[in-house]
Amino acid sequence: MSLGIVLLSATLNLNSHLPPLQLWQGQSEALMQQEGPLTTDFELSGGLESPNYEQTNEFLKRLVASNPTQFQSVKIGVSDQGRDINMLLAVEGSQFSPAMMKNNNKPTLLIQAGIHAGEIDGKDAMFMLLRDIATGKRRDILSKVNILFIPILNVDGHERSSEFNRINQRGPVTMGFRTNAKNLNLNRDYTKLDTPGVRSVLKVINDYAPALYVDVHVTDGADYQYDVTYGFNPSFASESPAISKVLEEQFTPIIDTKLAKSGHIPGPLVFVMDKRDLKKGLAGWVASPRFSNGWGDIKGLPTILVENHSLKPYKQRVLGTYVFIDGVIDALAQQHKALHSAVEAEKQSYPKELVVSRSYSQQPDYIPFKGIKYKSFESALSGHKEVKYLGEPINYEKLPVFWQKEIKTIVQVPEAFYIPPQYADLVDKLKLHGVEVEALPEGTSLAGLTQLTVDNHSFANSPFEGRFRVDATFKSNLLNEEVSLSGWTKVSTKQAYSELVTHLLHPVAPDSFFAWGDFHSIFQRTEYVENYALEPYARKMLKESPKLALAFDKKIREDKKFAKSDKQRLEWLYEKTPYYDKAYLKYPILMSYTGQ
Template identity: 80%
Template sequence: MSLGIVLLSATLNLNSHLPPLQPWQGASLSLMQQDGPLTTDFELSAGEESPNYEQTNAFIMRLVAANPTQFKSITIGKSGQGRDINMMLAVEDSQFSPAMMTNNKKPTILIQAGIHAGEIDGKDAMFMLLRDIATGKRRDILSKVNILFIPILNVDGHERNSQFNRINQRGPVTMGFRTNAKNLNLNRDYTKLDTPGVRAVMEVINDFKPSLYVDVHVTDGADYQYDITYGFNPSFASDSPAIAKVLEEQFSPIIDDKLSQQGHIPGPLIFVMNKRNLKQGLAGWVASPRFSNGWGDIKGLPTILVENHSLKPYKQRVLGTYVFIDGVIDALSKQHKALHKAIETEKHNYPTELIVERSYSQSPAYISFKGIKYKQFDSALSGHQEVKYLGEPVEYEKLPVFWQKEVKAKVKVPNAFYIPPQYSKLVQKLSLHGVEVEVVSNAMEESSGLTQLKVSSYEFAKQPFEGRFRVNAQFEELQLSESPVTEGWYKVSTQQPYSELVTHLLHPVAPDSFFAWGDFLEIFQRTEYVENYALEPYARKMLKESPKLALAFDKRISEDSVFAKSDEQRLEWLYEKTPYYDQAYLKYPILMSYQSK
């Protein structure tokens, strides 16, 4: 029995719990080779397997050896467990340095696979494409673009491999794990930057300045006919609408046409409102900056999120990814001037207000949708009505889509933020984000019109999320009569290319700000206390000298019975009014200026 037959048998057994498949014989099957130079591990397994970390690196070296004038491999970082995170560079004429790639008049595309290591389609698709470049079959590609390719971003998760990592995914037979060795999800890390993988990506973007960023994933969720779905924040809910319009109007038609010609069914980025009843509609997700595509949208870096359909066979998904990337490269080579113009437009957009959080609209739009027939049944196991997909195509002429476009939180954008020197680690993160930070050298110039936010109420998350205890807070504004800014503070202007990103990171109301991720937990603790024997006589004297304060105290007692009966609350109220109370307690230490300097 051949290896391919053994693997196929194992796959069938592993997938016996999944819905029935539709037959597929796309033209892209011709892209595979069974032998010959640089045949990939994926091809040798008849499209069932993906190579492990060691085999992946060995194939990278084979590619470089076969085409050293156009291919190079570099290490961009190390994982938590000490593995190299490697990236391939593919250029036409040995122009491998960032400066040379930036100046060779070709757009650069950054393609990333394995941020979720079980969703590894992009690695095997790109190995085939690079092989075709190396062997001369697709020498046209490097005449169009420069390529940066990260085969496995989450290398530690990739080596936590098993046949049982994703219950709703057809292949590869052995696949990696979603999170890294510290159980952190790299695609929730684009603002807080806790993982070495995402920090490495930031450095690549800063150095090579790609024109387009592609992040390849595999879906969860419902069954449908589309095998390759992809998307980006739509122009009507984008922080970079000029870029989104170019992607919508000038990229998508080229990509979709290429996929359709090769026997694939391209579709929109799919999420459902109710996984037990698709007819209730689709969720039109607008990514926040914790995600690659949300971060790219806010930064003004064109970013496409690919979500291949998990229920389609691995071979079909990988071949679809090859065709997708070929289409993206074609679109980028034809439309890079329009895209560059849109990028420059967004770099010079300095909004005075910014939407930082959205909710789903109650009023849907409607689209035609290529679904899969299903039935609902009462499950004795869950005690609930569940779904069984039947494998038969069904067309929905008008399926509702509820877009996440309603404004939930909006903030006024300061002209600048001021960071005290004790928070220099945040400055390091800002630099990784590509944000310009200057050190205050003349404090007199920054001495007026500063605003500080004080937490008026707050709630910590009940359990950790991505290694953090997140916090949600409400704030009151305090206008400072005297500026605490001195030489050595840091100033972050919002009048810079990444204005929106600055505000999302530093304004504490933003749900993916440093504050919301728990980088300022120290302001929630008090470290000086009071003894009642000292407070009671001091407070009595204070009330005697201030009739207004005494009236406020009496009013609180008369109007709040709980307060009136609580000795702790009464004395705490009085302590807050003394000059001994901690004046930094609950105050957000990053200051804001709404005046142009």
Template identity: 65%
Template sequence: MFANVIMLSTVLSVNGHLPPLMPWQGKSLQLIQNSGPLTTDFELSGGEVSPSYEDTIKFVDRLIAANPTQFASIDIGQSNAGRNIKMIVASESGQFSANMIKSNGKPTILIQAGIHSGEIDGKDAGFMLLRDIATGKRRDILTKVNILFIPILNVDGHERRSKFNRINQRGPVEMGFRTNGNNLNLNRDYTKLDTPEVMSVINVINEFKPDLYVDVHVTDGADYQYDVTYGFTPSFASESPKIAKILEDKFQPHIHKTLTDSEHVPGPLVFVMDKREFKSGLAGWIAGPRFSNGWGDLATVPTILVENHSLKPYKQRVLGTYVFLDGAIDALSIHYQTLKSAVVAEQTTPSELVLDRKYSQEPDFIKFKGIKYKKFNSALSGQTEVKYLGEAEYYENLPIFWRKEIVNKVKVPTAFYLPPAYSQIVNKLTLQGIVVEKVSDTSPVSALKRADVENFEFDKMPFEGRFRVKANFSYQDIEVKPLNGWYRVATDQARGKLATHLLHPEAPDSFFAWGDFNTIFQRTEYVENYALVPYARSMLKDNPKLALEFDKKLREDKVFESDPKARLNWLYSKTPFYDAGYLKYPVLFQYKIEQKK
């Protein structure tokens, strides 16, 4: 009793800076078990504590021991610090291999918790749900679906536990850290695949082929009434719109009703355009492929991102997650065949693909359950700040700005060709579930293009351990040539859309943008002026057209005219001695030959 009093006072002192709460007493409180077999640490603490990695693994072992005929635990990977990443497999049939799971006639849901390990609601909710299955309270669930449950993905970040990791989040008392042990954000790694944690998840998805992927987070940002917000790529911006429409029209109403019936407040996954003026509107987020749900959209893996509201109490958030998962499982069991048909239909690649979007200038309008706030001038920040008051405010027409405006759309090649030296890219493509073929035919390949970098700019600071790069390109026709020993990636395959985003250098989350081809920006052969000057003089004499081009550049570009180094470098670039790979994207594009009418 004394320990509980100390713990409660600690929670109050840590959370005393947060906005006041609206009262909540939902029906889902009945889900809590206060004693008995497999009562979780979360429940024993009154909804305030989430267990350590060590205690989590012990609970997994107890859970498996309680129902070994329907539960199994497997290690799907290992962190850089050597911690095993556990996944629980739950199946009514008691057969747990990927082949058995895929062939037992039930849909499979993959539930992932702790990708940001401070946002650990999904772990404790998932344990309660599995406990209720194991003890017979919810025998119905495994008659509907198979469950894959990763309680902690970011196992190293999970153990960087502290009461002070997230200043704007109510509980648990101690929580993990956002990034992994190498300070990388796992939910920025779905394209570049730098982390063993995300590589493990991709392996699970490719092996078990889940029908629904749920990634559980906790949001930051403004205060509002919703306790469980969630979303997916909306159909108007989706590259798999048939899947998105089913999530919108079938899953969302079902999940919303399940949450509402348990007296939770489900809401849309949105952010605030101006955190100091809520009324200015919301930002409708469209995730890129570096994120789990953006990757899922391109890979035709139906994916829902859950963002529980950080200012709601931990108990309320965990219970809301339990109810959300219950609703998602039920919706999947009902709409499984329709969703599966949509997945098959979307495993084709269009002739054009949108690579980037920006926010529209004109908003849409939605009804929104907000929280009253007042603005005040802060002597500390020297600007206007916001104080939320803990009282409901309803917006009938709140602006919402979606990323509807297309910034860049490209024609999709029929195939990409990678040189043999880039086998590390081939390995990542293969891990992504993309089919790569090694070319053994010595016949020349036609209709090839190469992307030449015209100008480029590197980020000033590293992002996710990489110096990202942006560039503009010109595209050159390449002579017919044999590509024996190269790697061919056809875009007419199930993950052709994802392959295009990874290999087209203009895509914001391409391997190029992440810096996997940065060696093309360096020249490693050099020239001495005593050799270049006589060679260039002879070259210009033998090539009058080039000589005229040089004279014109001297006349029209005074900076060039006055810069000896620039003049000689230009001349060097016109010689056959110049590095043919400098600023040349090494991946070639093949397009269909247009038939002349």
């Protein structure tokens, strides 16, 4: 019995709980080879399996050996468990250095697979495409673009491999795990930078300055006809609308046409408002900067998120990814000047205010949608109506889609942020983000700076991505006295990545360093007061300040809870003494605003 038959039998057994499949045949099946130089492990398995970490690295070596003038493999990082994170460079004429690639008059495309290691379609698709370049079948590609390819970003999750990692996904037979060895999701790490994988990617972006960044995933959720869905933050909700318009108007038609001609059905990057009832509408998600595509949008780096449909067979998804990348290469080759112009325009945009969070609109838009018929039934297991997909196509002429159009939070953008030296680790993170920073010399001092004080706050009840996130409101205080800034770092918002600076450093932003918990120490007090010392001091203080005494009496009269609490009364008095911790609840990063 052949390996392919064994794997097919195992796959059918594993997928017996999933909705029925639509039969699929596409021209892209001709891309597969069964023998010959550089036949991939995916192809040898009949499109059912993906190679492990060791086999993946062996194939990288074979690619480089096949044509060292076009391919080079480099280590870009090391995982928590000590595995190398590798990247393949595919460039004409041994022009592998970042400087040479930036000056060879071709746009550079960065493609990333396996950020969620169970979603590994991009690895096998790109290995086929790179093989076709190596063997001369696709000699045209490197005449148009330079390619950077990361086959497995989450290498530790990749090796936590099992047949049972994804109950709602058709293949590969064995697949990696979503998170890394520390159980962190790399695609929630683009602002806080806790994972070596994402730190490695940002260094690659700084070094090579790609014209376009593609992050390949597999989605979960509803059943529908589309096998390749993809997208980016739409122009009406983008912080880089000029870039989004080029992707919408000049890239999407080229990519969609190529996919359709090869037998694939491209679809929009939307999710479902209610997974038990598709007819309630679609969720038009706008990614925040913790995600690859949201970070790219805020940074002004053109970024496309691919979400292949998890219920389609692995072979179909991988072949669709090959065709998708081929379409991206065509679009980038044809439209890179327009894209570059949009990027440069966004670098000159310095907004005075910034939307940092959004919510779903109450009123929907309507789009046609290629769905799959389903029925609802009462489940004795859940005690709730559940959905059963029937495997038959249904085309909705007008399905509601609720985009995150509603503006939830806007912040005023400072002219600059000032970071004290004890937070040098955040300065290092800003540099990794590509942000320009300025070390202030000894003797620097400024007046008119603004400091925010936490007014109300709440910590999350449970950790998220290894952090206890915090939500807070603030009071603003203008500091009229001069503040010594010797050894501090100035971060201007009048720079190419203005929006990214504000999202990272303004504490109101949901993906700021503050919100992720980098300033938890300001919520604790470490000097204490004894009542035997405070009571006589406060009595003397009230006697010497009639104004303060009147305020204390008024607080007692008007706040019954305060009046009955000895703790609150003494705390109020302690706050008015010069002994009180002046740094308590103070956001330590100062801000300056135009006109102050």
